[in-house]
């Protein structure tokens with residue numbers, strides 16, 4: 001967590017979970033093998049921030065040997081933390097490499113899989129209306145993401161082609177259930193659903209099927225993880241599956257219905273999107289095409305602002321730093337836990353006019369471009385870049401470009417869409 005949130009005073013209570021007003025703790029002394037009672041030196045007060053005092057005197061019940069043990073434990077935690085950090089960076093570098101390598105096929109794979117998706121919806125609509133698009137959308141996402149991220153063709157494994165997305169759903173549900181609010185009678189939900197982690201054997205069959213599929217069909221991508229990034233085969237497969245299933249499949253499964261819902265309810269907006277998508281971007285859709293479609297992009301950004309798919313982030317401060325908001329400065333101490341809640345941050349009335357209103361063109365033109373500094377859905381500003389030393393989503397650009405391409409493709413194929421965030425009642429083809 002690197003201070004990516006600059007909350008307004010209105011929102012700061014929900015952003016910072018540990019107050020800077022908490023009494024500072026004495027720093028740990030170097031290890032010494034003595035059991036003399038622990039006293040914190042008054043000289044350390046010279047290191048206290050202005051206006052603050054360190055505690056002085058004996059800390060009840062603690063001796064230096066207690067403190068040495070605690071220091072050793074902290075050293076162990078720190079070295080374990082460093083090891084984890086190294087691993088995290090390695091995996092992020094691997095994922096960024098995958099995204100670079102797949103950029104050549106991303107748009108064409110997207111378009112061809114979208115055609116299959118819309119053909120399915122049309123066929124469902126011809127039988128009955130409304131047509132729920134949740135499962136066809138997931139099937140499309142699964143096939144598409146396997147190809148562009150793992151280089152794996154789902155159609156080569158009939159069981160996976162048919163139900164790979166359902167296997168992912170079950171695997172995700174088991175991980176998310178302990179933290180998902182489903183609104184049944186409290187305290188039953190807390191007691192029976194949120195009090196323990198579910199045993200992994202419940203989904204190990206699904207996980208193993210997906211694991212073996214990626215191992216068989218994604219050999220080149222796995223090799224790249226082993227040779228280029230020093231991962232073991234198991235680490236490469238597991239992390240690839242995690243990014244594919246949790247980050248990408250899970251993220252788009254939440255985001256795209258919100259995007260379709262926002263568009264479907266506004267016929268006037270659809271007219272404008274149709275015009276822009278057909279008049280710009282050349283005959284074949286690519287990432288460059290959507291860069292010529294500012295309204296399409298703005299609608300994508302506005303959906304992410306109003307309905308961020310992953311609204312909560314937690315992080316522990318790696319060092320002391322100051323976090324500033326519009327009118328306050330907070331001292332954050334190393335080790336403190338911070339929580340960022342995007343739904344408040346991205347509705348800051350000092351930044352966004354009428355923050356609770358969905359304004360499709362909010363992010364267009366020069367004024368709109370400046371607002372990208374405050375669009376945080378990816379755990380960092382939309383104007384920033386994911387790197388190995390920050391925690392911003394590695395898929396930040398590919399997510400918004402993919403969503404914009406989906407909108408452009410929709411309005412090249414149809415004149416209008418009627419429905420909501422869960423189902424489609426009509427698709428009007430150009431006459």
Ligand code: HEM
Pocket residue numbers: 088092095099149243247248250251252255309310312313314377378379390391392393394395396398399
């Ligand atoms: C709509 C889709 C997506 C959403 C909403 C989303 C959102 C996020 C968010 C909020 C985080 C920060 C999580 C945290 O630290 O608490 C994150 C991290 C990450 N995302 Fe995404 N993501 C999406 C798609 C993708 C895609 C397509 C990829 C890559 C193929 C990806 C790769 C990653 C990685 C590797 C991280 C970890 C970054 C780090 O810890 O440094 N995400 N994502």
